[in-house]
Amino acid sequence: MIKIEHLNKIFNENRSNAYVALKDINLHIKPAQTVVIKGVSGSGKSTLLSIIATLIKPSSGSLMVDEQMIAKLPDTHASHFRNVHIGFIFQAFNLFDELSVKDNVAMPLIVSENRQERIDKKVLEAMELANITHKKDQSVHNLSGGEKQRCAIARALVHNPHIILCDEPTANLDRENSLKFIEILKSFKALGKTVVIATHDPLFDNLESVDRTILIEDGKIR
Amino acid sequence: MPNKVFFNFLFLLIFRHRSKHIAIFIISTLVVILFSSVMLLSHAIEQDAQASLSAQPDFIIQKMHAGRAVETPVEWLDELSEIEGVSSALPRVYGSYFYTPNAEYFTLVGIDLFDRQISESLERLVKDLDVKDFLAQPSMIIGSGVKTHLDKFYYKEHYTFRTPAREKREVSIYDSLLSETNIVSSDMILMEESLARDILGVDEELSTDLVLYVPNELEHDNVKEKIILLFNNIRVIEKEELSTAYAQMFNYKGGLFLLLYMVVLMTFILILYQRYSMISSSDKKEIGILRALGWSVNMVIRLKIMESLIVGLSAFVLGILLAYGYVFYLDAPLLSEIFLGNANLSNKITFNHSVDFGLLTLLFLFFMAPYISAVLIPVWRIAITDPLEAMK
Amino acid sequence: MILLSNEVIIFLFVESLLLLLLSIAFINTLSIYSKWDFNASTSLQYRLEKRAYLVVLIIVVSLGFKILLLPYFSFMIDQLSAMVPGAMCGAGVLSSNEYGSTLLSLKVVTLFLTGAWLILNSEDIKAPAYPYFKIKLLLFIMIYLLVVFESALDILYLINIPTGAPVACCSSIYGAITGGSPLPFNLDITRILILFYLFYLLSVVSSLARYSFLNTVANLLFLYIAYFAVVYFFGTYIYELPTHQCPFCMLQAEYYYVGYVIWGTLFLGSFFGISAFILKLIIKRELSYMYRLSLVFNTLFVSLVSVYVLVFYLKNGVLL
Numbered sequence: 044m045i046k047i048e049h050l051n052k053i054f055n056e057n058r059s060n061a062y063v064a065l066k067d068i069n070l071h072i073k074p075a076q077t078v079v080i081k082g083v084s085g086s087g088k089s090t091l092l093s094i095i096a097t098l099i100k101p102s103s104g105s106l107m108v109d110e111q112m113i114a115k116l117p118d119t120h121a122s123h124f125r126n127v128h129i130g131f132i133f134q135a136f137n138l139f140d141e142l143s144v145k146d147n148v149a150m151p152l153i154v155s156e157n158r159q160e161r162i163d164k165k166v167l168e169a170m171e172l173a174n175i176t177h178k179k180d181q182s183v184h185n186l187s188g189g190e191k192q193r194c195a196i197a198r199a200l201v202h203n204p205h206i207i208l209c210d211e212p213t214a215n216l217d218r219e220n221s222l223k224f225i226e227i228l229k230s231f232k233a234l235g236k237t238v239v240i241a242t243h244d245p246l247f248d249n250l251e252s253v254d255r256t257i258l259i260e261d262g263k264i265r
Numbered sequence: 266m267p268n269k270v271f272f273n274f275l276f277l278l279i280f281r282h283r284s285k286h287i288a289i290f291i292i293s294t295l296v297v298i299l300f301s302s303v304m305l306l307s308h309a310i311e312q313d314a315q316a317s318l319s320a321q322p323d324f325i326i327q328k329m330h331a332g333r334a335v336e337t338p339v340e341w342l343d344e345l346s347e348i349e350g351v352s353s354a355l356p357r358v359y360g361s362y363f364y365t366p367n368a369e370y371f372t373l374v375g376i377d378l379f380d381r382q383i384s385e386s387l388e389r390l391v392k393d394l395d396v397k398d399f400l401a402q403p404s405m406i407i408g409s410g411v412k413t414h415l416d417k418f419y420y421k422e423h424y425t426f427r428t429p430a431r432e433k434r435e436v437s438i439y440d441s442l443l444s445e446t447n448i449v450s451s452d453m454i455l456m457e458e459s460l461a462r463d464i465l466g467v468d469e470e471l472s473t474d475l476v477l478y479v480p481n482e483l484e485h486d487n488v489k490e491k492i493i494l495l496f497n498n499i500r501v502i503e504k505e506e507l508s509t510a511y512a513q514m515f516n517y518k519g520g521l522f523l524l525l526y527m528v529v530l531m532t533f534i535l536i537l538y539q540r541y542s543m544i545s546s547s548d549k550k551e552i553g554i555l556r557a558l559g560w561s562v563n564m565v566i567r568l569k570i571m572e573s574l575i576v577g578l579s580a581f582v583l584g585i586l587l588a589y590g591y592v593f594y595l596d597a598p599l600l601s602e603i604f605l606g607n608a609n610l611s612n613k614i615t616f617n618h619s620v621d622f623g624l625l626t627l628l629f630l631f632f633m634a635p636y637i638s639a640v641l642i643p644v645w646r647i648a649i650t651d652p653l654e655a656m657k
Numbered sequence: 658m659i660l661l662s663n664e665v666i667i668f669l670f671v672e673s674l675l676l677l678l679l680s681i682a683f684i685n686t687l688s689i690y691s692k693w694d695f696n697a698s699t700s701l702q703y704r705l706e707k708r709a710y711l712v713v714l715i716i717v718v719s720l721g722f723k724i725l726l727l728p729y730f731s732f733m734i735d736q737l738s739a740m741v742p743g744a745m746c747g748a749g750v751l752s753s754n755e756y757g758s759t760l761l762s763l764k765v766v767t768l769f770l771t772g773a774w775l776i777l778n779s780e781d782i783k784a785p786a787y788p789y790f791k792i793k794l795l796l797f798i799m800i801y802l803l804v805v806f807e808s809a810l811d812i813l814y815l816i817n818i819p820t821g822a823p824v825a826c827c828s829s830i831y832g833a834i835t836g837g838s839p840l841p842f843n844l845d846i847t848r849i850l851i852l853f854y855l856f857y858l859l860s861v862v863s864s865l866a867r868y869s870f871l872n873t874v875a876n877l878l879f880l881y882i883a884y885f886a887v888v889y890f891f892g893t894y895i896y897e898l899p900t901h902q903c904p905f906c907m908l909q910a911e912y913y914y915v916g917y918v919i920w921g922t923l924f925l926g927s928f929f930g931i932s933a934f935i936l937k938l939i940i941k942r943e944l945s946y947m948y949r950l951s952l953v954f955n956t957l958f959v960s961l962v963s964v965y966v967l968v969f970y971l972k973n974g975v976l977l
Contacts, residue, residue: 056700098557098652103698115698117706119561120785126559137554141277149270151558159269198558304663505742512739513662513820520661527670562710563782621910623732627667630729634671634722638678641718645711 045072045095045206045237050104052090052262064090066262068104072255074205077228077238079247082259088241091259092208095239096129097121108206126155130199130236134211136191138198140184144175147183148197155202165201172230173197189220196227207231209240221246228252271568278551278572286576289540293577293636296533297584298591300526301628305592306600307519308624309616314511316617318504322355322476323485325502326492334500336471341496345477348491350484353381356472358458360465362426366418371411372453375461387455403460404439410451412441429466436460523631530631534639541573541643544650552647553654565648573640581632585625593618659818662740664733669811671726675719676808682715683801690794695787709790713778716797720771723804727768728917730761735908741824747905748827756814763810765924767803773932774800776947780940792939827903831888841881846890853879853886857959860930864948869934876930876951883923883958891962894969899977919961926954 050068055061064087072078082088093099094106097113106114113124138147145166152162170176173196178186183194192212199207213221221244229252231238240247247253258265279286326345328337339356346354358375378396382388390406405424407415415424415438423437436456456464467473479488485503492501552565560568591597593616659665689705689712734751738744741753751757774796781789840849856879863872888904895907895915907916929951936944970976 093653096557100698100703102700115696116785117787118710119563119782122556122559122561122564125557129559131557133554133557137550137557139274139277139551139554141281142274146270146273150274150555153271153274154560154564162270202559307663509740509742516663516740517661519663520666523663523666524661527666562707566710566714622914623736626729626732627664630671630725631667634674637718637722638674641678641715642711645714649707649710 044074044107044109045070045239046105046107047071047095048105048107050094050106051102052087052094052099053102056102064262065094065101068262068264070257070264072237072239074237075232075235076254077232077252078240079250079253079256080239080241080259081243081247081256082241083243086259087262088259089210090262092210092239092241095206096131096208097125122154126151126202128204128206130202130204130207132192132195132199132207132209132212134214136195136215138183138191138194141182143180143182144186144194144197145170145179147194148201150198151202165203166197169197169201172200173227188216189223192216192220192224205235206237206239209238209242211242211244212240213242213244213246225250225252275568275571275575278568279575282548282572285540285543289537290576290580292533292536293580293632294584294587296526296529297581297628297632298588299529300523300631301585302588302591302597302600303522303526304519304624304628305588305620306597306616307515307522308621309592309619311511311515312619313617314515315508318508318511321504321507323479323504324477324488324492326475326477327500327502328496329498329500334474336467337474339470339472339475341475344495345475345492348477348488348495350479350481350488352478352480354475354477355381357474357476358461358465358467359473360461360467362454362464364414367414369414370452373461373465374453374455375458375465376455377458390455399439400457403434403436403456405436405454405456405460406440407438407455408451408453409441411454412438426464428464434460434464526631530635534635537636537639538643541640542646544643544647546654548647549650549654552650553652556650556652562648566644569644569647570637570640573644574637577633577636577640581629584632585628589620592616659737659740659820660815662737664736665815668726668729668733669815671722672808672811675722675726676804678715678719679801679804682712682719683798685712686794686797686801690791690798693790695790712794712797717775717778720775720800723771724768727764728921730764731905731908731917731920735905737818741818741820743824745906746827746903746909748830748903749824750818751905752830753819753824754814754817756810756817760807760810760814763803763807767800767807768924769928769932770796770800770803772928773936776932776936776944777939780936780944789940827901827905831902831904840885840889844885849882849886850890852882854959856882857955860926860955861952864930864933864952867943867945867948869937869943872948872951873931873934876927876955879930879955880923880927887919887923887962891965893977894965897969897977915961919958922954922958922961926951926956926958929954 047068047070050065051063052065053061053063068091080088080091090099094101094114095108097116101114104114105112108124108128111124113121116124139150148166148169149162152165156162156165167176167179170179173193175190175193175197178190178194183191186194192215213224216224225246228238228240228250232252248256326337326341327334329335337356342354342356345351360373361370362373363369364371376382376387376391378391378394378400382391415421421438423435426434426436428434461467462469477488477492479485485505489501489503493499555565555568556562592600596616660669685708689709692701693705694702731747734747734757737750738746741750744750744753751761774793777789777793777796781787781793840846844852856875860872860875860879863875884904889902892902892904892907893899895912896903904920905916906912907919908914909916929947933944933947933951936947966976
C-alpha cells in the first residue's frame, strides 16, 4: 500500500534556477494494483517514481509504504527499504555490460545476503521467472534488446520485492518485445506485486491488466 | 556481507577503470621503490655495522696529548687489568698505510698470534692458520679490496712496504681474506705484530690503543669511572657509545632522504587527489544504478575505498619486493655509493638480508597513510552522487 | 637532532596528516552541528546529511590510523633508545623529559574515547533518524581538542629528548636500584597479586551478571592493579630476572614482542568493560557484546601473564 499526501518537490530550492517538479501530489495505490502514470517527458513522472523509490527526498509532504513513513529516512535505512521492497526496471536497462547475466541479477543481493548458496538459489529462481536461464553465463553486451530486458526483469525480481517500479520500460524495445513485456506485466500481477509504470507509450492505453491510469502534467495529477 | 559477487564486482570495477588506475599504480610503485630501497639499505648497513660492533671490545682507551690521540703505553695494561670486572686487557697495533701507486690508504693491523684476538672472526682466522708457515717469512693476509689494488700493479706474490725511516720491508702475500663483513675489513691488511710495528713505526713499549673486555654490562659505568680516575689525559670509548653513534649516523642519513621523499609524497598525494576527483558520467551512472538497487552510501564508500586500497596495496607490495631485489640481489648500485661514500677503498658490497617487522610497519605507514588520506574526499564525492543519474 | 630519526619523521608526518584530515572534519562538524535539524526537509538539511558522510568517513579512517599509531608510538620510543645514551628501552626515552608520561597517558585516553566514538557511531547508523548524532559530534569535538593538544605535546616531547646527556634506564626508574617501595598504598607483591585475581573475578562476575556499573568499577580497579602486577611481578617472569622491572622491555624482539599482546589485551578488556557503562548511559540500552569482549580480553590477558609464571615454575621448579 503506497500512500502519498501533499507531496511537493522543488529542485534547486532557494536558488535562481529553482524549478517545481511536483505540486501537491495525492495518490493512494492499493496492494497488487498495476498503475500506469502517463505524461510527456519532463512532466514529473520520473521524479514521482524516484520519490517512491526513496532515491530522492521530497521537499514537503508525506510518503508512506505499508504504514511506514519513508520520505525522511536516513540513507542507510532508505537504501535498506529500497533493497527489500522495491524492484526497479529502467528505460536503458542499466545493466553492467561486462558482467554475466547471473552476476547482474545477483547485484541487489550483495548488500542483503551473506550466504553464497542462498544467492545462487534466488538468482536461479529469478532467471527462470524471467525466462533468461539459458543465457546465465553470457556477458550482457552479447545479448539482444529483449534479452537485456528480461535480464533486467530478473534483477528486479530477485530479492522478491512487493513493489515494482518501471521507468519507460518499452522505450528501447521493438514492438514485438514490447508486447512480450505486457505479457510479463500480467505475470507480475499474478505474483501479487504492486506495479507502477511511468510511460508515454500508447501501448499501455486501455490494457486489461492495468487497474488505473493517472495522467500527470506539469507536476500535477489531472 | 562482502561475498563472492561483491569481490567479483570489485575486481571487475578495477578492471573496467584500469586506464584510470594504471597510472596511479605505476607512480605508486615507483614512489614505494624509491623510499623503501633507501630505507632497506640504511637498515641493512646499520645492522651490518652493529653486528661487527658486537664483536668489538667493550672499552677502547687512548692516550691523549694536546687533544690528539697519541700512542698509548703498554705498561698501563697492568693497572687496567686489575680493575674489578675486567676479564682481559690487550694492546692493539694498527694504522693507515699510504699506498702510493693508487693514492689509497690501507689499514694495517698487527696481530699477536699467541694471544687472544680482538674479534671473533680474527680468532677463527688465526685458529685455522698454519702459524709456522705464516711466520717462516714476513707475510700478510689482505682484504679483498686491497687485493684488487695490488693486482692492478702486478704485486701478485709480495709487496714492499717502507717504514717511516724509509727502509724497505718486503712482505709476501700469504692469503687474501674473503670478508664476511666486508664493510669493515676489505681495506685491511693483517700481519704479525712486530712487523706491523716496524712498518708503522710503533715502539715496543707503545701501542695504538688498549682494549678492555668487561663481560657484565651492569659493571660498565663503574669500570669507566675507575679508568678515568687511574690516568690523566685519556679518552675512553665505550662500545655502547659507538653503537649509539652508528645508530644516529645511519638513521639520520635515512632521515634526510625521508624529508626529501616527503616532498615527493606530497606531490604524489596531489596527483592522486586530482586523478580520483575526476568523475566521469559513466562513473556517476554506475553509482546511480547501485544506489537504485539498494546500495547505501556507506556500501558505495566501502566499495570505492576497497577499490583504491587494492590498487594502493598491490603497488605497495610490488614496490617493496622490487626494492628488496634491488638492494639485496643487485646490491643497490648507485645508492650504496651515496650511503657508504668513497672514503675508503671502493669495493663491491653484498648486504646481508635484513628486514624486520618494525621497518615494514614504518614503510607501510609512510605510504598508506597519505595514500588513503588522498582518496577519502574523492571517494566521498562519488559516493554521494545523486542516484537520479541512473534514470537518465 | 632526534627529529631526523626515521621513526620520528614518519610518526610526525602521519600525525600531521591525520591532524589535517581531522581538522577538515572538525570544521565541517561545527557547521553541521549548528545547522542540523533532522526533521526539516530543506535542501540545506539534505546537503548536511551528505556532508555528514564525509565527516564520519574521515573520522573513522583517521581514528583507525590513530589506533595503529599508539603501538607504533611505543615501538618508536623503543627504537629511539638505541640513539639516546643510557636508555636501554622505551622507559628511559619516555622519562627523559617531563612531557613523556603525560603524552602517553593522553594517548591512551584519546584512544579510549576514540573506541567509544566508533561504537557510538555504529549504533547511530543502525537506528533510524540519527538518534545519537549530536552527542556523537560533541564527543568528536572533544576528541579533536585532545588530539590537537596531543600533537602539541608530541612536538614538545620529541624536541626535548636529550641525545647528549645520558638518561636513566628502566632499572633506576622502576626502583630496583633506588630501593623503597614503588607500589601504591604500601601494598606488597602478595597483596597486589591477591587483589589482581580478586578484581579479575569481580569483573568476570559483574560482566556475566550484566551489572554495568559494578563492571566499570571492577575494570578500573583491575586496570590499575594489573599495571603494577605486570611491571613488578609478571614482568620479572617474562624477563626471567627478578630485578628487571620494566613495562617497556617486553615490547622488544628479544621477548617476541609479547608486550604488545599483554598491554593490548589489557587495554581492550578494560576498554569494553568501562565503556559498556558509559555507552549504556547514552544509548539507554545494554550492548551485550561489550561485556562478552571485555570478558574475552581480560581472560586472555590474565591467562597470558599467568602462563609465564607457570612455565617458569615448571621449567625451573622455583619461583623468582
